[in-house]
Amino acid sequence: MNLKEALETGGVVVLDKPLGPTSHQVSAWARDMLGLEKLGHGGTLDPEASGVLLLLIGPAMRLTSLVLKHPKTYVAAFRFTGGVPEGVEGHLSSFVGETYNVPPEISAVKVQVRSRRIESIEVNSSMEDILLATIECEAGTYIRTIARDLGLLTGTTCNLVELRRTRSGRFSEDEAIALEDLKDVLKASAEGKQQGLKRVMHPIASVLEHLPSAIIRESAAERVAHGSPLMRPGIVAIEDTSLEAETVVLRTQDGTPIALAEWCIPPAKWVEMSNGEVFQPRTVLVQARPLSN
Template identity: 50%
Template sequence: MIILDNEAQTSPSHGCKPEERTVEQLFESGFILLDKAPGPSSHQVSAWARDMMGLEKLGHGGTLDPFATGVLPLLAGKAMRLTGRILTHDKSYLAILKIGREIELPELEENMAKLTGKVYNVPPEISAVKVQVRTRRISRFEILDFDGKNALTHIECEAGTYVRTMARDLGLLLDTPVELKELRRPSSGEFSLKQSVTMQQLADAHWLWKEKGDADAINRILHPLEDMLSDVPRIVIKDGAAAALSHGAPLLRPGVVSIPEDLGVGSEVLLVTLKGEAVALANLVQPSKVIPEMTQGEVAKPNCVLMPEDTYPRSWKK
């Protein structure tokens, strides 16, 4: 990290650290990790949670089929602008496969190995997307338990992989039908079931906050959107720059406090305040190595503004 202004300070009168946000603020730009139950669709679960909490906007990232369970991110307010990033996360699954005939373990392992690496993965006809040939990377497809006809398997794969298609293709290799009986998603990107809550836990936490004024449980469930962007290089900026950027203006050199080293033109960065608040995702228009030599001019252009307008006061006239 290159420090360009070690005397920069942030005003305590505006904004706040992400971990200090109120429930209402997290509803405007936060997310929930839900452990989806079997039965309802991902869209229905999202709608139930939205209506229960009285939110205008609540979307989901990474659809699970109605019969499937596991990690389903729910994104509120401005966090919905990050849906595309969530959808690209690698996923893991636990799948129970029922095989149409008795087979030996070595035969099953040999054919499962043929479905790892880059493979064709055509969505099943019952899926919600257009059926077309696509390739996906399957990094792991292994057996955890096997009784001759039923296999508990662990899968690690690229986003957009259809496990039902993997079961069908395994059946073609074994020359016998293979049925996907159960499917559970233990993780989506860096998020896991350990961080997830059930719909009942969410409802209870919301009730405690709304009816009893106890926000402890709901605060543990609501995560600031910054937690979704921990892997993005950060440029720290001054309060005045945050005000302009929240209106879509480019980041200018005088507004920079510190920058990462060795980033080239076009690199995506997260612009954050001295309090750690996400202001915008942006692309560098200058390599980071030349920015310390600049005194003015554009440093980065936002591609996704995340901070509500006027969180920090304007330093210009309307």
């Protein structure tokens, strides 16, 4: 697959955002490198933060709201006045679970009390006045707020001095590519060498791995691509019906995702049906073709 075909099909580039520029600036540079009019990104990083920034290309831009909800993992460096206080690990563990997370005043969002879930906080190292920790958390968690609250709990002043996002959903920093390296991959692609492009451009399906799937017939896929409800005869199989997830991926038998859809019925009832609507597409991920007779 060459660059033109890859851009038309759509996918995700896992970019390693450098310190300094905004996420918007970095996305704009990548957009210009790719020769696109627009692309999306999933989850803004402050200029002072680095790490995983997902770029959404072509039909993958329709998954922006889904990608923005990805859980995140960060490595944060906290600096304490007077040195790292004793017992700080106990205070850090108090943030695990549902916690109030008020955006800092420098944030671009409206300051209001809200809760976010923190799955884990692990101390990586502690030296003099710097503590390094890995934080797994819900999307929209403000790590700078944790630093402020940690200072209040320990009776010191604590500032976030460095932040790196190491994971967004299933994508980790091990898969991330720097802007300069992306430039080299695109140059090689223009010269007919596509191996690098294949490695860098992750398929849309990779974003949807955590969702249950319904396997549908090719004839049904055509109508789903036009936004029509999926009828029972068009279904080959459904995975993980016990999950009763609100969102299900409709895939063809070769694994191609056609749309995200919602149940029209209680999930357990589809097996008993011989006809009728089972799913309503909400986000179509492929180009609709003229319907065959």
